[in-house]
Amino acid sequence: MSHILTIITEQKKLSPKERVIAHYITNNAQRIAHMSIVELARETGVSAATITRFCRTFHFAGYPDFRMKLSSDLAQNHTAKSYQDIVEGNRLDKIVEAIESNHIRSISDTTRIIDFHQLSKAIHILLDANHIALFGMATSGIVAQDFFQKLVRIGKSCSAYSDSHMQITSAAVLSEQDVAVAISYSGETPETIDALNCAKERGCTTISLTKFSSSTLSRIADITLFTSSLEEGMRRGDMASRIAQLHMIDILFTGMVSERFSEYVPNLEQSYNMVKKYRKDKGR
């Protein structure tokens, strides 16, 4: 099924009218593309206002944004393979095929739901940050480490601790000129929530990177970024979700570098060259 439809179907807590809308959309997805909000309102017997709100709860900018993303999502689904779960005793070629399509799907779904406005805001806020604190546990901690390494290479002051005490500690000393980024697929990791709350309390700008659905972290954060949300049961090993998170990190980082090209590219090259040089000095 289409990524957006999956998200809508799996959303548990919806109000009665929202459920009516969700139901209509899942059953008439193709038709939505040709419908204005008023038509959809008439068809579902719900007010246009409620439809706008419905789109907002799913993190779309509004009805037109929702309609556009849904239709390109549906178009894409004719070509892309759907997520596949890995089961017992799969033959190796089946496994490889499944992982390949899950990863590719994860990247393209994540790309489809990007809100360019939020993305652009995130990039500029990171560029202007005095210090960037990264929070993430377990797999999301790996993603945080990855971002950390990249930021270090361009000379940005930042921190990324996998130890939850150190996360809080680093959050506790942030100021208003700093930015905190919280990474968590579910958006419900307690340690990460604590750290972000702490950072917010210190007055700094907060960014979340979670799966595409409402979550505690996305509610706290000033700027919300999302990765595609996998179908239930697809989470074994967090593989696809982590690929999607790294994909977003790459987009953020590249956006930053591209914006300050002449400042950052020399930094990047410098850091590669220095690593090489100091190795040589030790006799290689």
Added chain:
Amino acid sequence: MSHILTIITEQKKLSPKERVIAHYITNNAQRIAHMSIVELARETGVSAATITRFCRTFHFAGYPDFRMKLSSDLAQNHTAKSYQDIVEGNRLDKIVEAIESNHIRSISDTTRIIDFHQLSKAIHILLDANHIALFGMATSGIVAQDFFQKLVRIGKSCSAYSDSHMQITSAAVLSEQDVAVAISYSGETPETIDALNCAKERGCTTISLTKFSSSTLSRIADITLFTSSLEEGMRRGDMASRIAQLHMIDILFTGMVSERFSEYVPNLEQSYNMVKKYRKDKGR
């Protein structure tokens, strides 16, 4: 090229301003999706009215209809593009498009060059290993950490140090029943080569994960695994190469789990549940 863009490009008889619009659209197709008719009018230096007429000329109901059809057309046509480099002042949508296609390309290229015989050997040797030592510096270190976390979850004894002294230290105590995995895109990272040489000296089986070409590491290793080799100049930030490495790690890991399903899946679930449980015990 996309169907709609082809039609627009091939249309011969267009008025001056229509030609301006056609030209802009073919060069900024992806951006149209996020633009209102007024924005497009401003960008092209043409009135909104003319754009509406332009859409009519091509038999669309109007601008919104055109925009929608173009964007789903583009979504559909999003098949494997070639690698793209990121240059100065790229528009955000170009950046996103480039990263998406680089990552997807990286995953599918890596999949295409898999040697199933080597892969299967690697999986079985890892399964039978008494201890698994992972070596990798910088970005490859992140990949090693990722594999480490996965192996810990299924209860496999393993190590992954990012400190090069510790890598050598851990290699120095390996035995014949152990396995060493060296990760390096270039296959020429001195610290990683040292660690793998040390492991080999201790008599344990060695696996390398490098780019697809001859390298020092791949010559040392007993089993060689490869990721796709990127075009020169594509390495800024190691983004696509790291995605490809993680892709291979996921294949290895899933292969292992699938082979010993009944032993490892409960371990995986146990590790998730215990994390949750011990959080709760602390009062959440």
Added chain:
DNA sequence: ACAATTAAAGAAAACTATTTTCAAGTTAAA
């Protein structure tokens, strides 16, 4: 059980986006 608070939803107002109309300028043909 009842008041107080919170959440849900629609009507209408405000706002935004798109299309049409109209008038002016331009080109091509008679």
Added chain:
DNA sequence: TTTAACTTGAAAATAGTTTTCTTTAATTGT
């Protein structure tokens, strides 16, 4: 040179969307 057809943009008209305001329903605490 005049006329007709075409192109274009400004502004009016229309259509579409979102916000605000208000009512109603549901939930919570006393």
